[in-house]
Amino acid sequence: MGMKIIIIGSGVAGLTAGYRLCKSNEIIIFEKDAEIGGMAASYCQECAGKRYFIEKYYHHIFRSDSELLDLIRELGLEDQMLWLKGKNAYFVEGKSYPMNTPIEILRFDPLSFTDLVKLGMLVLRIKLIRDTTSYDNIKAKDWILETAGKSVYENFFAPLLKSKFGDNAENVSAAWLIGRVKIRSDRGKDGEKLGYLRGGFNSLIEALAREITAQGGKILQNKAVEEIVIKDNAVQGVVSDGEFIPCDAVISTVEPRVLDILTKGKLGALHETLRSIHYQGTACALIGLKKRLMEDGNYWLNIKADVPFGAVIEHTNFMPFEDYGEHLLYVTSYFQNENDTLWVKKEEEVLDTYLKGLERMFPDFERTDINWAKIFRRMDTAPVYEQGYLQKVLPFAPGPSGLYLAGMFSSTNYPERSMNGSVKAGLEAANFFMKKDKKCEVCWLD
Ligand SMILES: Cc1cc2nc3c(=O)[nH]c(=O)nc-3n(C[C@H](O)[C@H](O)[C@H](O)COP(=O)(O)OP(=O)(O)OC[C@H]3O[C@@H](n4cnc5c(N)ncnc54)[C@H](O)[C@@H]3O)c2cc1C
Structure with missing residues (x-):
């Protein structure tokens, strides 16, 4: 076995890097959450005795997502790939305008x-x-x-x-x-087709995790890294649950401000940049319904109205209802800081304000149509691409030997983050590791 690599974060970037490196190296992935997948994690729901997975936050992909599509092929998931029309509309002053x-x-x-x-x-x-x-x-x-x-x-x-x-x-x-x-805007005259993995992107996350563990890699859930130990400008290991775990290299996929805390100011000039990258949060309701909400078949509805959310996304107006046995709806809003009511209020209160908004927009909608509802929210869901952001894009190898960075903050995710951008970032960090490390270059097979 080559080197011992610790990856912080089990999102798309961390899992892709782990997958690329696991054949020749010892991989340990630390994930602070109970589930793997990060922003692309799924929720498992049961309907009429059937279990299915649905992303906590709405996801689809584009034909231009080449590296992600290559990865899907490589993992043998190509048969699950569907390209479907997702109808878009814009809700303005009580009226819904198709925009396809x-x-x-x-x-x-x-x-x-x-x-x-x-x-x-x-x-x-x-x-x-x-x-x-x-x-x-x-x-x-x-x-x-x-x-x-x-x-x-x-x-x-x-x-x-x-x-x-x-x-x-x-x-x-x-x-x-x-x-x-x-x-x-690349839609053709009949509208654009969007990609989705039948069974959800959970299949991708699970397939990556399976490959890593099949090669002897470990994925530790509910296990946050508290410090990346750097001495003499070289990575020594990480601290988790107060315990020091030595390693040869660390690939960090966490939000820049968290990285700043983990590295305890050891990244020198990068410290200010890490502090200055602003991430926004998302509060997303996922609702199982007995009845279709948008009868006009809209998948994605952008909204200009006095409601506390910016978009309504009816997943089962995109994917077939039969795959789930119930209608699935996302109601979602981004928020900018932890003082926002969407973050401060209790989940049931956020859900209630969302449902009130839905009642205003869709007079036929009734709460008795709801089978179940969940609020998923977190603070670290996307960098805000402010003016001048390009200068803040983080390098894959920030300086200390053995430290690599890949994630939503990488150049591959500029000027918009996506799963494809994080696949590319994970691959790029793995390449940086292999190139810089002679010992590993020798054992690289792909
Ligand atoms: C609402 C929403 C909608 C989206 N829609 C789409 C879409 O339609 N199409 C698309 O392609 N992309 C979409 N995305 C973006 C896509 O999900 C992300 O770009 C991608 O999944 C990010 O992967 P990542 O691995 O870079 O980061 P993350 O998924 O953020 O992974 C980082 C991981 O690190 C973990 N972590 C943080 N701190 C620590 C610590 N101290 N110790 C251990 N672990 C830690 C986190 O819990 C997380 O699991 C969407 C995202 C959101 C939020």
Whole structure:
């Protein structure tokens, strides 16, 4: 066996790195949560005697997610891959506007014909941008105001930015916006197809974990790392539950502020950057329903209305209802800090405010339609891609020998984080490890 590598975090990045390195090295993954999978973890639910897995937070993938799709193939999960239409709509002032095709977008009443032309021109312009680097220092708001005008900003983009970044909406960079629009505008005349793994992305997480443990690797759940011990600019090991565990290398996938705490200021110049990367939280209700909520078949509904959430996502308007035996709905909002009511209030109170919002938006919705409901929320769900963020993207090898970083903060997840970005980050950190480590280069087989 090669080297002893400790991976902190069992999300997509940590598991992918572990999978790549486990054939030739001893892998131990520490996960602070009870379940593995991080942001892509699933909830196991039973309906009419049948067990199924559903992501705690809504997930789908795009055709451009090449590394993730390669990994799915490599793990033998290709047969589970489905490409399906997910209908989108925008709820404005009590009305739901389909937004799937250029013709439908032209019928979006809240924008005048002139504004729609400006919006179309903006999308065309975005499609022609190859490199977003020079847009990182420009605020999305300023750029939209300058290129498409006030009405397009206020009636189209502002509510979307608000629902995605809350109080930080006005600080988000044009680079993020361009990256996002590029992905979502590639729809063809019949609308885009999104990818999903039948059985849920839990199959991916479980398959990676299986491969790692089959090679003798260990995945320790409910086991947080408290310190990464660095001495003489070299990793010595980690501390968990007060115990020192020596190792040759550490791959950390945790949020930058947590990494700063774990490394106890030993990352020198990076300390300030780690402190300055702001993550936002998500409060997501997952609800099992007896009845379909959005009869018009919408999968994804963005919202401009006085409700405490930014989107309603009906999973079973995307995946077949028969796979679950009940209708599945996400109601979700991002929040910016731990003082937000979505974080401070009890789960049942958050759920109640969400349900009240649903009742306002959908007069036919009744609480007796609910089979079960859960609130999933955590603080570390996405970096906020503020103006100037590019300078904060963390390196895969930050300095001390034996320390590698991979996760939502990596360049592969800029300017928008995704499972694909974290697969790439995990692979990249593994490559850095193998390249820097002569002993391991020899034993690398793939
Ligand atoms: C609401 C929501 C919707 C999303 N939708 C999509 C989508 O549709 N498509 C898509 O591709 N992506 C989507 N994503 C993004 C995707 O889930 C993430 O980009 C990806 O899963 C991140 O993986 P990661 O391994 O980099 O980080 P994480 O999943 O955050 O993994 C880090 C892990 O480290 C653990 N950890 C933290 N501190 C410690 C410690 N001290 N000790 C031990 N363990 C620790 C955490 O518990 C976590 O499990 C979504 C994410 C969210 C939140």
